[in-house]
Amino acid sequence: MSGEETTEDVEEIDGVDDAETPSSVSHGQNVLHPTRENLLEVIGNLRTEGFAVCIDLTAVDYLENPKRDLPTTVKPERFEVVINLLSHTKRERIRLRVQIPEDEPTLPTLFDIYPGSEALEREVYDLFGIHFEGHPDMTRILMPEDWEGYPLRKDYAVGEIPVQFKEAPGS
Amino acid sequence: MSQETEISTPQDVEIETAERVYRRGEDSAILRLSESQVQSYRPEDDRRMVINMGPQHPSTHGVLRLSLEMEGETVLRSKPIIGYLHTGMEKTGEQLSFLQGPTNVTRMDYSSPLFSELAFSLATEKLLDLEIPERATWIRMLMCELNRMSSHLLFQATNGMDIGAVGAMIYGWREREEVLRLFEKITGLRMNHNYIRPGGVAADLPDGWRDDTLQILENLPDRLDDFDSLFTGQPIWHERLQGVGVINATECLALGITGPLLRSTGYAWDLRKDIPYLRYEEVDFDVLVGSYGDCFDRFAIRLNEIRESMRIVRQILEKMPEGDYRIQDKKVTPPPRVRIDESMEALIHHFKIFTEGFKVPAGEIYVAVESPRGELGCYMVSDGGPKPYRMHIRGPSFTNLQVLPHMLQDCLVADAVAVISTVDPIMGEVDR
Numbered sequence: 111m112s113g114e115e116t117t118e119d120v121e122e123i124d125g126v127d128d129a130e131t132p133s134s135v136s137h138g139q140n141v142l143h144p145t146r147e148n149l150l151e152v153i154g155n156l157r158t159e160g161f162a163v164c165i166d167l168t169a170v171d172y173l174e175n176p177k178r179d180l181p182t183t184v185k186p187e188r189f190e191v192v193i194n195l196l197s198h199t200k201r202e203r204i205r206l207r208v209q210i211p212e213d214e215p216t217l218p219t220l221f222d223i224y225p226g227s228e229a230l231e232r233e234v235y236d237l238f239g240i241h242f243e244g245h246p247d248m249t250r251i252l253m254p255e256d257w258e259g260y261p262l263r264k265d266y267a268v269g270e271i272p273v274q275f276k277e278a279p280g281s
Numbered sequence: 282m283s284q285e286t287e288i289s290t291p292q293d294v295e296i297e298t299a300e301r302v303y304r305r306g307e308d309s310a311i312l313r314l315s316e317s318q319v320q321s322y323r324p325e326d327d328r329r330m331v332i333n334m335g336p337q338h339p340s341t342h343g344v345l346r347l348s349l350e351m352e353g354e355t356v357l358r359s360k361p362i363i364g365y366l367h368t369g370m371e372k373t374g375e376q377l378s379f380l381q382g383p384t385n386v387t388r389m390d391y392s393s394p395l396f397s398e399l400a401f402s403l404a405t406e407k408l409l410d411l412e413i414p415e416r417a418t419w420i421r422m423l424m425c426e427l428n429r430m431s432s433h434l435l436f437q438a439t440n441g442m443d444i445g446a447v448g449a450m451i452y453g454w455r456e457r458e459e460v461l462r463l464f465e466k467i468t469g470l471r472m473n474h475n476y477i478r479p480g481g482v483a484a485d486l487p488d489g490w491r492d493d494t495l496q497i498l499e500n501l502p503d504r505l506d507d508f509d510s511l512f513t514g515q516p517i518w519h520e521r522l523q524g525v526g527v528i529n530a531t532e533c534l535a536l537g538i539t540g541p542l543l544r545s546t547g548y549a550w551d552l553r554k555d556i557p558y559l560r561y562e563e564v565d566f567d568v569l570v571g572s573y574g575d576c577f578d579r580f581a582i583r584l585n586e587i588r589e590s591m592r593i594v595r596q597i598l599e600k601m602p603e604g605d606y607r608i609q610d611k612k613v614t615p616p617p618r619v620r621i622d623e624s625m626e627a628l629i630h631h632f633k634i635f636t637e638g639f640k641v642p643a644g645e646i647y648v649a650v651e652s653p654r655g656e657l658g659c660y661m662v663s664d665g666g667p668k669p670y671r672m673h674i675r676g677p678s679f680t681n682l683q684v685l686p687h688m689l690q691d692c693l694v695a696d697a698v699a700v701i702s703t704v705d706p707i708m709g710e711v712d713r
Contacts, residue, residue, distance in 0.1 A: 137407050137646050162534045166647070166658055166675040175664040178643065192660060194647055194675075198534075201555050205647060226537030229683050237371075252364040252712060261372055268376060 132181035141205045143184045149208055150218050156195055157223055161204060164224035166194040167231060169210075169238045173264040188212040189240060193220070210240055219245040237262035328352055334697070336365045342439065342701070343708035347685070349694070356697055359689045361682050366712035374672035378638030379405050380613075382669065384475045386659075389674055390710040391472055393432040395424050396652035397674060397710075398477040400659035403558065404648040405479040408641050408663050409613065416604040417481035422559050423597045424467070424476065425650075426590040427494075430501075431460035432653040433583045433590075436705050437508060440580060443702035444521050446512065456504055463493050480614050481607025491598060498591055508584055522577035526688040526700035529574055536687070537680045540655025541586070542704065545571035545578035552651035564596045579703040586653075613639050638667035654678050654705060676710035 131152055132143045144152040170190045172178060180186055189210035196203050210217060219242040220227040231242045232251040239260035242248060250257060259266050335346035344365035350358040374385050386401045387394040399421060406413060434457040441449020461471040466487055468474040476483045512518045528538075530546040543550055551568040553561040566589050571578025607614055615634045620627040643665040649658040655677030662671040681704055688700045 136644060139647065163537055165537060165539075165649070165656060166660065166673075168660055168673040168675075170645075170662055170671045175670055178664075192645075194658070194660070198550055198555075203556075203647070203649075224537065225535050226680060226683060229679060230537075233679075250364075252367040254364070261369055268372060 132183045134179075134181050136179075136205075139203060139205060141207060143181055143207055143209075146208060146210065146217055149206070150220075150223070152206070153193075153195075153220060153223055156204065160197040160199045161195040161202075162198060163196045164193065164220060164227045164230075165196045165203075166192075167220070167227050167234060168192050169234045169240055169262075171238060171262065171264045184209060189215055189238065191217055191234065191240060215240045216243055217241070218243050221245055236260070239263065329357065336362075342706055345682075345701070345706060345708055345711075347689075347697075347701075349689070349697070351694065354693050354695075356689045356692055356694060359686050359697075361685050363679075363682065363708070363711050366708045368712070370713045371671075371673055374669060376668065378667045379479055379641055379669065380634065380638050382672065383478050384473075386672075386674060387473045387475055388709065389676060389713055390652065390654070390657070390678070390707050392435050392707050393428050393653050394473050395421075395428040395477055396650055396657050397659075398475065399425060400648055400650050400657050400674065401661075401672070402477050402479045403650070404646050404659040404661040405641060407646050407648060408644050408661060409479070410642075411480065411608055411610065411613070413481050413608050414605045415602045417606050417608070418559050419597055419601050420482050420486060420606060421477055422561070422564075423494075423594060423601070424464075424482075425559075426593045426597065427460055427463065427497075429590045429653045430587050430594075431457045431464075433587045434460070436583050436653075440702045440705075441512070443698050444518075446518075449508075449511065452504065452507065452511070456501060459497050459500065463490070463497060466490070466493065478607075480610065481605070485606040494594065494598060498595060501587070501591060505584065505587060513581065513584070519577065521696075521699055522580055522703070523575055524573070525576045525692065525696045526703065527573060527575045528684060528688055532687060533574075533684070536683050538655070538684055540651070540653070540677050540681070541579055541582045542655065542681055542684065544569060545582055546574035547572050552649060552656060556649070558648075558650055563600070564593050566593050576699050576703040579705075583653075583705075640665060640667050641669075649675070652677055654707065654710075655681060674710075674713060676713060678706040678708075678710045679713075682706050682711060 130148060134141045134143070142152065168191075170192060171188065172186065172190060173188055176186060178186065187209040189212065191208045191210055193206040193208070194203060195206070208217065215238075217240060219231060221231070221244065228246070229251060231245055232247070232249065234240050235242060235248055236250040236252050237260055249255065253261065329350055329352050331348060331350050333346065334349055336344040346362040346365065348360045348362060349356050370385055370389060374382060377385055382401050382405070383398040386397040389397050434453050438450045438453025438457065441447070441453065464474065465471050467490060468476040468483065528542070528546060530543070530548040533543045533546055533548065539550070547570050549568045549570050552558070553566075554568050569582050569585050569589065571582055611630065615631050616624075616627040621631055641663040643663055645660070645662045647658055647660045649656050651657075656675065657677055658675035660671070660673040660675065661669050664670040684704060685701065688704070689697050692700065
């Protein structure tokens with residue numbers, strides 16, 4: 111099935127050093143797995159190769175699903191920041207999945223390369239508590255400013271309203 | 282610093298902060314202070330003030346709040362403040378099965394709900410590796426193009442009203458209602474249809490759909506010409522929109538802006554043309570671009586995209602194939618209603634699908650479609666269970682809102698209304 115992650119038949123992506131950045135293919139879509147340290151370098155190279163737009167930036171909390179398809183050289187962590195880049199000239203997309211450890215949820219900001227990531231990073235900070243270092247305004251965006259907790263984390267319970275059932279009449 | 286001037290009370294600290302922020306000037310920190318905090322410190326030589334626009338303002342399209350730093354009538358800096366409609370729909374999406382998912386996402390962009398359903402369904406189908414029937418694909422295209430028309434007609438209505446042409450609202454709403462009436466006939470609901478589902482669409486097109494669609498296609502051109510004579514050539518309309526809220530393509534790309542905003546700068550990028558999905562490569566249509574990137578271009582592009590959508594709908598009517606409206610895969614498709622009355626297995630099957638849902642193989646996928654506002658994407662992660670492990674919708678309005686501080690800089694507050702209106706944010710999608 112095409113969903114399986116393979117490292118063999120990955121196309122060469124311009125500007126990316128294969129030895130340092132593992133890559134894979136998920137359902138026909140190119141995925142890169144940079145580390146936090148070389149993220150800015152990889153993205154800077156991709157930017158000069160024509161990936162001019164940061165179309166989406168989001169995160170996933172893999173707390174309940176630690177086993178997932180990753181290249182063998184990538185160490186899975188609790189959080190994953192997912193960045194979708196788009197190249198208009200090549201009509202191509204590329205996805206970057208960055209592993210973020212639970213005890214140090216930080217990532218350098220992409221604001222200097224893609225100013226459009228400003229609101230998206232704030233959203234990830236708001237809902238996952240992942241801090242983007244160097245972001246000009248790292249505050250909550252959707253939730254109230256005094257909100258506690260990060261709602262899209264898997265250990266953040268969904269709210270519920272208790273229902274009081276009455277006894278059946280005559281019992 | 283002498284003993285007298287030392288700050289002692291909390292109130293003094295507050296005023297000191299306000300002063301510092303006020304004096305610093307260049308960053309947007311001032312827009313984070315409350316109005317009373319800002320007003321409590323007012324230097325005599327300073328004529329700037331911070332005012333709130335929204336969240337309950339008739340021209341903010343719902344609950345958008347803007348903090349504007351003004352000097353007289355001129356906007357110096359601005360900051361959109363959002364979240365008033367946040368209901369945690371992405372969290373809700375993790376609690377709902379793949380079958381229930383479209384019911385949730387359809388409530389995000391409530392003026393073009395079918396596009397969110399489409400993105401969700403395409404993502405699920407790609408994870409499942411499903412090929413859906415031809416007819417279902419063409420029905421999806423038909424519905425999406427009709428939805429694009431109704432969404433742009435809604436824009437004509439609200440845009441006219443924001444700028445002061447109250448008549449536009451009546452005309453825009455009337456035309457939109459024609460399309461919604463057809464939607465009601467096909468899907469059962471005027472909005473929030475839950476019509477496009479993983480595996481196909483919810484129901485086949487009803488009897489007489491072709492005549493109804495043709496009727497709309499017949500009525501609409503004359504009425505769009507009315508829009509042209511009411512607005513496009515009018516000097517007042519030009520005065521209000523031309524040269525207002527200008528942005529160029531470089532800024533758009535840097536900020537991740539998509540859709541009519543990007544095209545108004547003369548940058549021809551339309552996912553239907555450039556990265557085709559469904560069967561858009563089999564229909565003939567033009568991507569409309571502007572030349573100045575101002576409010577007028579955005580208005581004109583949306584008006585003429587209605588005409589292009591009508592052109593596509595005409596071709597879909599010709600090419601609509603016969604066949605099934607949903608995939609006949611027992612894994613994702615519930616049995617037909619009649620079978621439930623005569624077969625115990627069908628009843629169990631039906632019950633299982635609607636209580637447990639169907640399992641989707643583990644994996645992750647990003648799928649994007651061109652909504653009336655730009656690129657609408659769905660990032661989906663499945664862990665092999667019947668519910669998405671993570672479901673993220675990339676709403677075009679959310680990213681497009683970032684353009685407001687750039688467009689509003691040094692414009693008049695009356696123009697701010699025109700700018701917000703032509704950015705056309707749908708707050709349901711912004712806040713999710």
